[in-house]
Amino acid sequence: MIDAILVGLVAIFLASIVIAAYRLIRGPTIPDRMLALDIISYTFAVVMALVAVLLRSPFLIAISFMLALWFYVGSLYVARYLEGGEIGD
Amino acid sequence: MINISVSVSLSLNLFEAAGIALVVLGAALNMIGSIGLIRFPNYFVRIHATTVSVMGGCFLPLVGVALMAYGGADVVTALGALATGGFIVLTAPVASHAIARAAAKSKIDRGPLVCDHLEEDKK
Numbered sequence: 646m647i648d649a650i651l652v653g654l655v656a657i658f659l660a661s662i663v664i665a666a667y668r669l670i671r672g673p674t675i676p677d678r679m680l681a682l683d684i685i686s687y688t689f690a691v692v693m694a695l696v697a698v699l700l701r702s703p704f705l706i707a708i709s710f711m712l713a714l715w716f717y718v719g720s721l722y723v724a725r726y727l728e729g730g731e732i733g734d
Numbered sequence: 735m736i737n738i739s740v741s742v743s744l745s746l747n748l749f750e751a752a753g754i755a756l757v758v759l760g761a762a763l764n765m766i767g768s769i770g771l772i773r774f775p776n777y778f779v780r781i782h783a784t785t786v787s788v789m790g791g792c793f794l795p796l797v798g799v800a801l802m803a804y805g806g807a808d809v810v811t812a813l814g815a816l817a818t819g820g821f822i823v824l825t826a827p828v829a830s831h832a833i834a835r836a837a838a839k840s841k842i843d844r845g846p847l848v849c850d851h852l853e854e855d856k857k
Contacts, residue, residue: 647746647802650754654795657761661791664768668780676777676837680784683829684771687792687822688764694799694815695757698806706814709796713821720829727836 651699658692679723686716749805756798764791776845777837781830788826793819 697705767787796819
């Protein structure tokens with residue numbers, strides 16, 4: 646029962662990722678693409694957490710933890726690139 | 735029909751029912767945010783859709799996953815999901831603010847502006 650609900654919810658989240666990937670491919674400017682990549686990354690963290698509950702495997706939650714922990718650094722680097730500064734100062 | 739519904743309600747404990755409710759709400763908010771990301775006209779309007787999608791659509795389901803795992807006696811997954819949600823709340827606004835500031839400095843389409851406090855601060 647709970648497994649069927651979880652599979653349906655994972656399908657909804659994956660459909661949301663596909664919709665956001667349209668903006669990632671199409672997006673006219675670089676900030677638009679980073680916005681879509683934000684949504685895709687954090688939604689993928691949620692999908693991994695749901696799969697960890699679905700398969701009853703605690704190791705899969707590490708993937709979601711690492712995504713949430715390190716993804717914002719990529720956004721900060723792209724922001725530095727857009728402002729024209731050197732990365733690292 | 736009544737027997738089926740009773741057996742369904744008995745197969746979930748309270749934590750799992752609350753967790754599934756949170757994850758369903760988060761899935762709806764995540765889908766709304768993604769549709770808004772496509773439909774909204776320019777970057778500075780799309781930030782609102784991203785906020786709905788990340789805060790409502792990723793933080794709430796992770797709290798729900800933590801409740802579900804705690805109800806299923808899987809404490810490691812519950813703590814991991816709670817830590818993931820906490821880090822999303824801490825770090826997603828940092829990244830969003832940095833990108834928005836860089837986008838405001840570069841010359842992209844800003845749509846019809848009502849006021850521009852950034853330009854007023856520069857003067």
